Amino acid sequence: MQVGLHHYLTVSILLFSLGLLGVIMRRNLLVIYMSLELMLNAANLALVSFSRFNDKLDGQVLVFFIITVAAAEVAVGLALIVALYRKRQSAHVEDLTSMKL
Amino acid sequence: MNASLISLEISVIGLGLVLMLADLFMPAERRKFLGYAAIAALGVLLLASFAGCGSCSLTGTAFHGAFVNDGLSLFFKRLFIIAAILVLFVAVEFSDRLTAISEYYSLIVFALAGMLFAASANDFAMLFVSIELITITFYVLVSFQRNKLASLEAGVKYLILGALSSAFMIFGIALIWGTTGQLNFTELAAVASQFADSKIFLLGVLLVLVGLGFKIAAFPFQIWAPDVYQGAPTPTTAFLAIGSKAAGFVLLMRFLFSAIPSITHSHALSTMLIIVSGITILYGNLCALPQRNLKRLLAYSSISHAGYLLLGVAALNANGQAAILYYLAGYLFTVLAAFLVIALVLRQLETEDVSGLAGLNQRSPLLAATLTIAMVSLAGIPPLAGFFGKFLLLKSVVEAAQTTGNPGYYCLLFTALVGVVISLYYYFNVVRAIYWSKEPKDVSPIEMSGAAKLTAWLCIAGIFALGLFPNAVLNFALLAVGGLK
Numbered sequence: 001m002q003v004g005l006h007h008y009l010t011v012s013i014l015l016f017s018l019g020l021l022g023v024i025m026r027r028n029l030l031v032i033y034m035s036l037e038l039m040l041n042a043a044n045l046a047l048v049s050f051s052r053f054n055d056k057l058d059g060q061v062l063v064f065f066i067i068t069v070a071a072a073e074v075a076v077g078l079a080l081i082v083a084l085y086r087k088r089q090s091a092h093v094e095d096l097t098s099m100k101l
Numbered sequence: 102m103n104a105s106l107i108s109l110e111i112s113v114i115g116l117g118l119v120l121m122l123a124d125l126f127m128p129a130e131r132r133k134f135l136g137y138a139a140i141a142a143l144g145v146l147l148l149a150s151f152a153g154c155g156s157c158s159l160t161g162t163a164f165h166g167a168f169v170n171d172g173l174s175l176f177f178k179r180l181f182i183i184a185a186i187l188v189l190f191v192a193v194e195f196s197d198r199l200t201a202i203s204e205y206y207s208l209i210v211f212a213l214a215g216m217l218f219a220a221s222a223n224d225f226a227m228l229f230v231s232i233e234l235i236t237i238t239f240y241v242l243v244s245f246q247r248n249k250l251a252s253l254e255a256g257v258k259y260l261i262l263g264a265l266s267s268a269f270m271i272f273g274i275a276l277i278w279g280t281t282g283q284l285n286f287t288e289l290a291a292v293a294s295q296f297a298d299s300k301i302f303l304l305g306v307l308l309v310l311v312g313l314g315f316k317i318a319a320f321p322f323q324i325w326a327p328d329v330y331q332g333a334p335t336p337t338t339a340f341l342a343i344g345s346k347a348a349g350f351v352l353l354m355r356f357l358f359s360a361i362p363s364i365t366h367s368h369a370l371s372t373m374l375i376i377v378s379g380i381t382i383l384y385g386n387l388c389a390l391p392q393r394n395l396k397r398l399l400a401y402s403s404i405s406h407a408g409y410l411l412l413g414v415a416a417l418n419a420n421g422q423a424a425i426l427y428y429l430a431g432y433l434f435t436v437l438a439a440f441l442v443i444a445l446v447l448r449q450l451e452t453e454d455v456s457g458l459a460g461l462n463q464r465s466p467l468l469a470a471t472l473t474i475a476m477v478s479l480a481g482i483p484p485l486a487g488f489f490g491k492f493l494l495l496k497s498v499v500e501a502a503q504t505t506g507n508p509g510y511y512c513l514l515f516t517a518l519v520g521v522v523i524s525l526y527y528y529f530n531v532v533r534a535i536y537w538s539k540e541p542k543d544v545s546p547i548e549m550s551g552a553a554k555l556t557a558w559l560c561i562a563g564i565f566a567l568g569l570f571p572n573a574v575l576n577f578a579l580l581a582v583g584g585l586k
Contacts, residue, residue: 009279016268016272019268023261023265029257029261032261033261033264036261036264036265036268039265039268039269039272040264040267040268040271042272043268043271043272043274043275046272046275046276046279047275047278047279050275050278050279054279054282056282058226058278058284059275059278059279061226062225062226062229062274062278062284065226065229065230066229066271069229069230069233069237072233072237073233073237073240073264073267076237076240076241076260077240077260077264080240080244080253080256080257080260081257081260083244083247083253084253084254084256084257087250087253088250096254096257096258098250098251098254099251099254099255099327099328099331099332
């Protein structure tokens with residue numbers, strides 16, 4: 001069987017859906033954050049496979065930008081989650097309820 | 102390639118770095134005044150962009166068309182610089198409640214750099230990187246009061262939802278690029294009509310719109326706004342309300358009217374814009390009604406204002422686009438006036454309840470007048486900036502209804518008018534708390550620094566000038582949107 005663009009895209013969409021499911025279902029901030037990274041990487045996979053099968057390199061260059069931005073986002077995000085953990089001794093979304101109507 | 106086109110951005114980034122370095126050599130008690138240095142430097146850049154000296158107001162494209170300097174980007178760049186200057190004034194007043202104040206200043210300046218790039222983005226890579234520069238900077242700015250739980254909580258909520266929306270957006274960009282093979286907006290516009298039937302391409306467009314809808318806090322991507330606005334330090338909230346929203350709108354306008362104009366003018370997408378605009382207006386105004394927390398109230402009001410601004414997008418004509426630019430200019434002064442007063446008045450109070458405004462007209466007539474004018478302008482009462490902006494937006498919707506004959510536009514017009522009537526109630530509730538509260542507990546006068554007075558007068562002057570002499574800004578706005586389809 002020849003592995004084609006459709007297979008890669010299917011995997012990419014599966015990864016994206018799994019990540020989205022994780023963000024919605026999981027209750028721990030760190031796991032939610034990991035799921036978000038999964039979604040970003042699903043987009044990376046789609047870009048790289050489009051790039052390979054369309055013989056254009058723009059997509060791969062964009063992937064480098066995405067990886068860099070995601071690294072910056074993780075640095076800030078983990079620092080924030082750690083700061084919150086120190087304050088509340090918890091990283092669960094149920095505890096993020098100090099602000100309500 | 103013409104790298105001198107980005108001289109404005111390079112200067113702003115340089116300013117941010119200088120502010121961070123200056124922190125090392127400044128004694129702690131004088132760091133607060135670095136804010137004035139930043140304001141002065143941004144003021145010089147603003148003048149340079151008006152005077153046309155150097156290359157600050159050149160037009161053209163750079164980096165293979167990824168970066169474009171035209172009327173639209175110049176209009177927004179000036180708007181962003183003015184916003185950053187006024188936010189820095191508020192930040193100086195707020196500095197006693199923040200640790201590491203010079204980092205706060207430099208983060209504001211870095212966010213400004215992201216907004217300047219966003220104003221010029223003409224390529225999906227540029228769009229993504231500039232929007233992330235703004236968003237990631239705002240994660241830190243929102244959670245800057247690390248010792249306050251509300252601030253951290255707001256930061257984490259913004260982080261999770263912001264990262265989610267960027268994941269959607271980047272997946273949308275991947276799908277658009279995969280089907281069309283174009284990242285550049287100008288080149289995409291030439292081929293977009295061939296893909297009008299491609300499901301994958303349309304899904305990509307939809308996902309990019311999700312990411313941009315999050316930035317402007319449009320329904321159904323508005324859930325983050327109330328908590329983040331409430332928990333963030335007041336200057337951050339002000340910058341979020343005007344800077345981040347305006348950056349979202351310039352990117353939305355470029356994406357819809359310069360990258361995919363043929364899709365935007367299709368029936369399906371214009372209907373979607375009408376529905377989103379109407380629901381956003383109603384949601385923001387109805388949810389603002391029971392609010393007692395001032396910042397939360399302004400958050401819901403900012404959601405409804407995103408809805409009003411979307412009227413101009415949904416109208417799909419040049420007058421609507423120009424009205425957006427005008428409305429944002431008026432909104433800039435109005436929102437900053439409101440947040441300046443909140444930063445000053447609620448300094449001693451733990452809560453941000455509306456009742457904290459009791460007796461403000463005796464404590465400081467200037468602040469009372471500033472907040473009243475801001476509220477009246479937000480409600481859309483003539484002759485202030487908010488009235489004329491709403492008038493222009495509604496007029497563009499009427500025009501669209503007449504040219505297309507789409508009955509949806511009349512429903513939208515009716516919804517917007519209902520929204521304005523609802524909003525009168527909660528805006529005048531704030532005014533009533535200032536002037537007609539029973540037995541204010543605290544009647545001690547509020548000390549205002551000279552800079553705070555100057556900011557208040559600048560905001561009042563801006564609101565009145567835009568409302569009384571709209572033509573200058575409106576003509577500039579009409580010229581600026583000339584390149585959009």
